[in-house]
Amino acid sequence: MIKILMLILLGFVGYAMIQGMIRPKEKRGDKMPRNRSRDGEQMVEDPQCGTFIPIGDAKSANIGGQQHHFCSKKCLKEYKKAHK
Numbered sequence: 001m002i003k004i005l006m007l008i009l010l011g012f013v014g015y016a017m018i019q020g021m022i023r024p025k026e027k028r029g030d031k032m033p034r035n036r037s038r039d040g041e042q043m044v045e046d047p048q049c050g051t052f053i054p055i056g057d058a059k060s061a062n063i064g065g066q067q068h069h070f071c072s073k074k075c076l077k078e079y080k081k082a083h084k
């Protein structure tokens, strides 16, 4: 009976080790970690001034059929003026 428990335990340890070996590889495959802030919120680039802002704080507007995100209303206005 103890042998069976030991085998199960070894199986778990082996499984955990394999999981630990696989996960870092998946993280390395993540191509755009810079586009995520610390809490995992998506970051978007303001096309007017080039600042990156969390999508939740961005001012969004549909200009020329494309969705754009701005750091402020000022940038939004200036971008709209330049792309009429």
Ligand SMILES: [Zn+2]
Pocket: 046, 048, 049, 050, 051, 070, 071, 072, 075
């Ligand atoms: Zn801006």
